[in-house]
Amino acid sequence: MYRYPLLMSRRLMQIASQALCLVYPEVCQACCISLATPEDGFLCEGCQRGVQPVLPPFCSRCGRPSESQGGPLEWICMDCSRRPYAFQSARAAVHASPLMLGLIHQFKYQGALWMTPFFKQLMECRWEHDHEVMACEGILPVPLHPLRKRERGYNQAAILARMVSDGHRYQWLDGVLKRIAPNPSQTMLSRSMRFKNMARAFEVQQPERILGKKLLLIDDVLTSGATADACAQACLQAGATSVIVRTLVCVAKQRSSS
Ligand SMILES: [Zn+2]
Ligand SMILES: [Zn+2]
Numbered sequence: 481m482y483r484y485p486l487l488m489s490r491r492l493m494q495i496a497s498q499a500l501c502l503v504y505p506e507v508c509q510a511c512c513i514s515l516a517t518p519e520d521g522f523l524c525e526g527c528q529r530g531v532q533p534v535l536p537p538f539c540s541r542c543g544r545p546s547e548s549q550g551g552p553l554e555w556i557c558m559d560c561s562r563r564p565y566a567f568q569s570a571r572a573a574v575h576a577s578p579l580m581l582g583l584i585h586q587f588k589y590q591g592a593l594w595m596t597p598f599f600k601q602l603m604e605c606r607w608e609h610d611h612e613v614m615a616c617e618g619i620l621p622v623p624l625h626p627l628r629k630r631e632r633g634y635n636q637a638a639i640l641a642r643m644v645s646d647g648h649r650y651q652w653l654d655g656v657l658k659r660i661a662p663n664p665s666q667t668m669l670s671r672s673m674r675f676k677n678m679a680r681a682f683e684v685q686q687p688e689r690i691l692g693k694k695l696l697l698i699d700d701v702l703t704s705g706a707t708a709d710a711c712a713q714a715c716l717q718a719g720a721t722s723v724i725v726r727t728l729v730c731v732a733k734q735r736s737s738s
Pocket of ligand 1 (some may be wrong): 525
């Protein structure tokens with residue numbers, strides 16, 4: 481007489497499990513064909529192999545990969561020669577392939593936080609021997625304007641910064657740098673206009689926390705570098721010793737508003 485409730489509960493569990501699989505199917509979210517687990521960030525091995533690290537030659541200041549192969553390993557790109565950034569260096573973990581840009585778009589605008597473990601792997605592999613990163617004392621994300629953060633519910637750069645700081649001794653400095661101007665999209669602006677548009681968009685609210693410190697600034701995408709440059713300028717003016725920038729990808733052409 482007790483079998484009926486037991487069968488019912490098993491059936492309910494099956495239904496619940498099937499419903500969960502519909503919501504969180506263990507299939508690669510890029511190709512939708514191969515299997516991929518939450519630990520893989522729901523990206524199969526094949527898709528993960530298509531993500532290429534940024535290797536030399538790249539600009540030793542902004543980290544943008546050289547378009548010509550076989551050139552010198554140490555060089556400075558035209559943009560950095562014309563107008564040096566306030567940050568000491570920028571580096572991207574991987575190339576901005578359509579796959580990566582698509583994943584970042586989902587991560588940033590569609591709440592696809594399930595790919596966090598995959599991004600963590602990419603960043604850890606790329607910077608585990610980076611001496612500039614190891615020398616940093618404090619870590620902070622590029623902040624979102626409070627209105628934007630309220631709309632989105634999270635700051636994707638802060639999630640990435642948390643992953644980079646995980647297991648390290650960096651001082652967590654999220655909140656020290658505030659975005660005080662909700663800048664409109666920069667997509668249609670020229671390079672020099674992007675820098676003008678971004679200047680004075682950030683403010684350091686607790687300068688004593690960054691005084692005399694080497695800082696690691698994290699963002700998802702480096703485009704013109706204007707956002708990271710404005711953050712670095714604000715931190716340096718408030719007394720930080722140096723700022724380096726690390727991002728998941730950098731794009732050569734002006735495609736997004738970062
Ligand atoms: Zn796949
Ligand atoms: Zn450069």
